[in-house]
Amino acid sequence: MATIAIIGTGYVGLTTGACFSHLGHDVVCADIDEEKVARLRIGEIPIVEKGLDRLVDEGIRSGTLRFVVGAAEASKSAEFHYLCVPTPQGADGAADLSYLEGAAAEIGPVLPDNSVVVNKSTVPVGSTRVVSRVLGRSDAAVVSNPEFLREGTAVADFLQPDRVVIGSRDAEAAIRVASLYARIAAPVMVTDPVSAETIKYASNAFLASKLSFVNAIATLCEAVGADVNDVVLGMGYDSRIGREFLRPGPGWGGSCFPKDTRALANIAKEAGYDFRFLDEVLRVNDDQFDRTAQKVLDAIDPSMVDTHIAALGLTFKAGTDDLRESPAVEILRRVRSAGIRVKAYDPAVVPDDNRLVEMYPDLDIELASDPYAAAEGASMMTILTEWDEFTGLDFDKMAEIMLGKTIVDARNLLEPSIPRRRGFVYRGVGR
Numbered sequence: 001m002a003t004i005a006i007i008g009t010g011y012v013g014l015t016t017g018a019c020f021s022h023l024g025h026d027v028v029c030a031d032i033d034e035e036k037v038a039r040l041r042i043g044e045i046p047i048v049e050k051g052l053d054r055l056v057d058e059g060i061r062s063g064t065l066r067f068v069v070g071a072a073e074a075s076k077s078a079e080f081h082y083l084c085v086p087t088p089q090g091a092d093g094a095a096d097l098s099y100l101e102g103a104a105a106e107i108g109p110v111l112p113d114n115s116v117v118v119n120k121s122t123v124p125v126g127s128t129r130v131v132s133r134v135l136g137r138s139d140a141a142v143v144s145n146p147e148f149l150r151e152g153t154a155v156a157d158f159l160q161p162d163r164v165v166i167g168s169r170d171a172e173a174a175i176r177v178a179s180l181y182a183r184i185a186a187p188v189m190v191t192d193p194v195s196a197e198t199i200k201y202a203s204n205a206f207l208a209s210k211l212s213f214v215n216a217i218a219t220l221c222e223a224v225g226a227d228v229n230d231v232v233l234g235m236g237y238d239s240r241i242g243r244e245f246l247r248p249g250p251g252w253g254g255s256c257f258p259k260d261t262r263a264l265a266n267i268a269k270e271a272g273y274d275f276r277f278l279d280e281v282l283r284v285n286d287d288q289f290d291r292t293a294q295k296v297l298d299a300i301d302p303s304m305v306d307t308h309i310a311a312l313g314l315t316f317k318a319g320t321d322d323l324r325e326s327p328a329v330e331i332l333r334r335v336r337s338a339g340i341r342v343k344a345y346d347p348a349v350v351p352d353d354n355r356l357v358e359m360y361p362d363l364d365i366e367l368a369s370d371p372y373a374a375a376e377g378a379s380m381m382t383i384l385t386e387w388d389e390f391t392g393l394d395f396d397k398m399a400e401i402m403l404g405k406t407i408v409d410a411r412n413l414l415e416p417s418i419p420r421r422r423g424f425v426y427r428g429v430g431r
């Protein structure tokens, strides 16, 4: 059992802390937000994440998971120090390291001898060196151990990962970090810090590229009359391509892909390589937002332009309440710019949830408490997030209450024959 300090209790920090405590380690999580810490201490979790509440509860009860205010408080008696602070995108597209440097500066003076400081946040290539310098502790090893957690399945991704990547120049420190994962059955790969940091960015940028490619193929399918669902099924049988991450949609988003893809383009530029491929991946994604918004606008009968549209889904994907860089918001922003009113429903964003207004003050859409309230009197309906509950909608009822009869299903979620049988015109992506 090791003693671990987790600095930052966002998605990554909280999941990492709860999972390490579940694996039998003694974990102290620190945050600067006093109110958040007070709530975490009584097991109140600020995010929607499957299985996380159970692990936090289990850790609090057994005393192996504690929450404190301030990084120094957590670090003063730990052996491992996981930096899980945000690395937001700065004005120039590069990641902003001020939180990371701030955390390192705070824990440097209090670290017990021979501590291991671990970068878990997605940090630009070369950041272990920055952390080392700011820590000012020659006895402390700084190791990169990137996360590959998806929101919504973060706990499962942590406990059953495809791989654990450790970047360290110090073999002993790498072995110590690897031992934290001893109860996890996954390949552990040890490399140098720069390669570990590159693995993280390259993985996310590759997945984003795969999605832009699939969305471009969906556009091609529409142009030539092919069905993208069959096309990706046929492609996915090839083990070199794989089945995962081939679902076309309204464009990809979330707190990682857009930020990390832009950051990697920036890292490359600064290193003297013009990674134009990534610029194009980002541009294809923007085009996908434009194209989806246009599909929505085209579906509105000209006699109904003064009527609202019904938008189902606001989060950047299903299974999370996260609205950051949400494709749904991107589409609705464009629809709003065309002067169309929007009533939206999302199971994770209830009408009195003011996060949407705080994050997107200019969006100006109305929130509904259920899909039917959004659809009542609507000129059309668009599905923007792939929530399971939308597959069970009662289209007989929808046909009665909606004014227009077109559905733009930007996630290919519905079986087209179901709304069509009720007289709807159905438009999916790439089919």
Ligand code: UDX
Binding pocket: 147, 148, 149, 150, 151, 152, 204, 207, 211, 244, 245, 246, 247, 248, 249, 250, 251, 252, 253, 254, 255, 256, 257, 316, 317, 318, 327
């Ligand atoms: C991602 C990475 O998957 C994870 O490894 C990394 O550590 C953090 O970033 P996450 O942001 O939670 O995780 O979302 P992910 O499930 O990867 O989806 C990203 C976006 O791609 C979403 O907008 C999603 O809707 C979209 N997507 C995903 C598709 O459009 N089609 C797919 O087949 C898969």
